[in-house]
Every structure is written in C-alpha cells, then in structure tokens.
Amino acid sequence: TVKYEYGYPNFEDSKEGIIEIKDNKIIFKEFAEDEVFFSIPLVQITNVTTDYKFMDTLTYWGIRLVDRNYLFITFRQEAKEYTVLFSTHGDSFVNEKLKQEILGVKDKLLLSSKNE
DSSP, rough: OEEEEEEESTTTOEEEEEEEEEEEEEEEEEETTTEEEEEEEEEEEESSSSTTTTTGGOOOOEEEEEEEEEEEEEETTEEEEEEEEEEESOOOOOOOHHHHHHHHHHHHHHHHHHHO
C-alpha cells in the first residue's frame, strides 16, 4: 500500500489514501474506510526503470489525467522521480499532438512535485 494524492483534473481538490495495483488496474481506497473508491484499468505506455507494480518501494506519487484517456503517475523513490504514462482505455497509441501536450504536462508535474 502506498499513500497517494490525486486530483481530477488537477490537484486543487486532492485527496489522500492508499492504492493497490493488480491485474493492470489501479484501485484507490480512502484511508478512513478502506473501501474501494474507484479503479481504473491501465495500459503502460512509457517505460521507466522502476517497475510500477512494486508500489511498496515508492513513497510518493501524483496523478494527472490528460484528455480523459491518459494518466500520468509521478513516482518519487529516494532522490529520483519517475513519470509513467498510462492509457485508461486499453490503447497504447498516442498521436504526435497528444504526445506534445502530454510532454508539457509531464514537465509541469515534475516541476510541481519537486517544489513541494
């Protein structure tokens, strides 16, 4: 289990809780109730050096939804940060325009997480 922070579509109304990742789904639980808040099927698009399935080694992550179909998850492990892009609809194809928008969001995410 890992502490998480999420916002939809940004961090203004963020909450904290715990998550599990299994069967390619991300399952959000509230701390107070330990019941499933919501779950999203995931397809990993971008590669990072850390396997996102081993979430117990990651101390922080934030998510940002892009275009309702793509999800950034930013992990912080020790001094390093990793941003992984997932698709929430089972399609790993990203066109060039969306890729540019995604890269812009990624930069903002990394900047905001470093400033915290």
